[in-house]
Amino acid sequence: MKRIIIAITTLLFFSSASKSLNPMLTRSVLEALQNERAAAARYEAFAVRATEEGYPGAAALFHAEARAELVHAARFENFLKSRGVDVPAADTPAATVSSTSNNLRTAIDAEQRERDSTYLKAYNDAKLVGDEEVIKLFDVIRDAETEHLNLDTAANRDLSKMKQAHHYYVCAKCGYTTDLDLPFCASCRGHEMERFE
Ligand SMILES: [Fe+2]
Ligand SMILES: [Fe+2]
Numbered sequence: 001m002k003r004i005i006i007a008i009t010t011l012l013f014f015s016s017a018s019k020s021l022n023p024m025l026t027r028s029v030l031e032a033l034q035n036e037r038a039a040a041a042r043y044e045a046f047a048v049r050a051t052e053e054g055y056p057g058a059a060a061l062f063h064a065e066a067r068a069e070l071v072h073a074a075r076f077e078n079f080l081k082s083r084g085v086d087v088p089a090a091d092t093p094a095a096t097v098s099s100t101s102n103n104l105r106t107a108i109d110a111e112q113r114e115r116d117s118t119y120l121k122a123y124n125d126a127k128l129v130g131d132e133e134v135i136k137l138f139d140v141i142r143d144a145e146t147e148h149l150n151l152d153t154a155a156n157r158d159l160s161k162m163k164q165a166h167h168y169y170v171c172a173k174c175g176y177t178t179d180l181d182l183p184f185c186a187s188c189r190g191h192e193m194e195r196f197e
Contacts, residue, residue, distance in 0.1 A: 037092050043107070045094075068171075068175035105156065111146075119138050
């Protein structure tokens with residue numbers, strides 16, 4: 001009986017210990033965390049400029065995107081901690097701000113890079129390693145970045161429309177962003193959609 005109790009205790013201990021993270025994936029998630037923190041700061045600065053230039057619609061979009069990037073940063077941070085990785089303090093450089101038209105182009109470039117390059121590579125690396133949690137993390141977050149790219153592209157296509165108020169909605173769970181007033185998140189099915197205007 002004593003042996004059985006020791007065996008069960010040992011099993012419980014090892015099953016609750018955090019699974020270590022592959023070094024290549026550790027680098028990818030740490031870089032993604034810094035990237036999301038920088039993007040959030042950049043979008044808040046872009047929102048201020050959009051308001052100054054008389055584009056409340058673009059300001060709402062940038063506020064929504066900033067919130068989404070913070071949701072992503074929190075997800076990356078929590079994940080790293082769950083795998084026993086030390087998370088560096090936020091050290092975000094001041095954003096370079098231009099006209100709203102140029103800022104939208106900057107946003108488009110950044111979102112496209114995440115969708116087609118950095119986050120896609122991280123997703124494929126996670127598949128090679130076979131780490132299901134990292135696969136899901138980058139899969140869900142790439143969904144949100146793709147929507148950011150679509151929304152930024154639409155705003156930039158006809159910037160004059162951004163002189164009117166627009167509403168955007170961000171999922172507090174996964175950061176999915178949309179201009180549709182949905183009862184739940186189209187990406188993760190969560191029910192915590194926050195509104196930005
Ligand atoms: Fe984004
Ligand atoms: Fe979601």
